[in-house]
Amino acid sequence: MAIFSWLNSQLLKMEWLYNLVELLVENVFGMDINERIGGSVHFFIYDVVKIFILLSFLIFTISYIQSFFPPERTRKILGRYKGITANILGALLGTVTPFCSCSSIPLFIGFTSAGLPIGVTFSFLISSPLVDLASVLLLASIFNWRIAIAYVVVGLILAVIGGSIISIAKLEKYVEPFVFGNQMANGEQDELTTRDRLVFAKDQVLDIINKVWLYILIGVGIGALIHNWIPESVISAILGQDKWYSVVLATFVGVPMYADIFGTLPIAEALVTKGVGIGTALSFMMAVTALSLPSMILLKKVVKTKLLVIFAGIVTLGILIIGYGFNALGHLFI
Numbered sequence: 633m634a635i636f637s638w639l640n641s642q643l644l645k646m647e648w649l650y651n652l653v654e655l656l657v658e659n660v661f662g663m664d665i666n667e668r669i670g671g672s673v674h675f676f677i678y679d680v681v682k683i684f685i686l687l688s689f690l691i692f693t694i695s696y697i698q699s700f701f702p703p704e705r706t707r708k709i710l711g712r713y714k715g716i717t718a719n720i721l722g723a724l725l726g727t728v729t730p731f732c733s734c735s736s737i738p739l740f741i742g743f744t745s746a747g748l749p750i751g752v753t754f755s756f757l758i759s760s761p762l763v764d765l766a767s768v769l770l771l772a773s774i775f776n777w778r779i780a781i782a783y784v785v786v787g788l789i790l791a792v793i794g795g796s797i798i799s800i801a802k803l804e805k806y807v808e809p810f811v812f813g814n815q816m817a818n819g820e821q822d823e824l825t826t827r828d829r830l831v832f833a834k835d836q837v838l839d840i841i842n843k844v845w846l847y848i849l850i851g852v853g854i855g856a857l858i859h860n861w862i863p864e865s866v867i868s869a870i871l872g873q874d875k876w877y878s879v880v881l882a883t884f885v886g887v888p889m890y891a892d893i894f895g896t897l898p899i900a901e902a903l904v905t906k907g908v909g910i911g912t913a914l915s916f917m918m919a920v921t922a923l924s925l926p927s928m929i930l931l932k933k934v935v936k937t938k939l940l941v942i943f944a945g946i947v948t949l950g951i952l953i954i955g956y957g958f959n960a961l962g963h964l965f966i
Contacts, residue, residue: 726759751799806939847895855898886919911958
């Protein structure tokens, strides 16, 4: 247990990095991390470096594994299953695809055009930006393992239920016709060598980092601002755990934004340290990643308005239930 605690502190929370940045800020920059400016600089450098280290390692590992399952092979595997089992597998597939909501939509089109039920593809579309293996470790590094595991479980449940409802309602007619005609390439991918897989994993790291680095910097910057400059009394007055509307407000504030979970985690971390309920912070994260306005605009190009509204309604209701549930049971996770 002591070894696990040490590994968790040094590898996930990166206490060695925290101490190293503290030395840099105090001895090189001449700032006190207990003061606002020094604390902000320390928060920013530490969180940015930590997120990029973890993200690069995790995306490389996940992408290497993913290279064994190209879209056509994945479609064939999913095509063997029906009903809720297929929805569960679709949601689980989303956890091993480290994409934001906009990046997930091309795969959604591919799977739908290849003949998978739209309920299964919507389970994938919900879980892919919301929950992935990288988010598990990043959540654990910022909060703890109980919160990380609980977040993944409820995210998967939301994806399975959402996809199942869409499947039962038989809403295929509300998918734009061109989606079904945009056939995925048939045939298996040529077998990759180990070198090919390593190159693929490296390219995925560079591609994803290139897409998310700005959002990470913005997210960490906002987190540093909240953490060191906005008084706890102000945050509590707006989003305190005693405010019944805090989850609703956090959810709808998140919708116009566009980022992935890696950019929203530092903001959630700062909010929780200021006394905001864990459910409120997680609702904000979920809304930003699953319901962002840019992703809704992109999704509108492949589904009709009625299906888009049903999808957004299911996800919003699920996020609100999850947020209030975490706030009510927060003492079990902290």
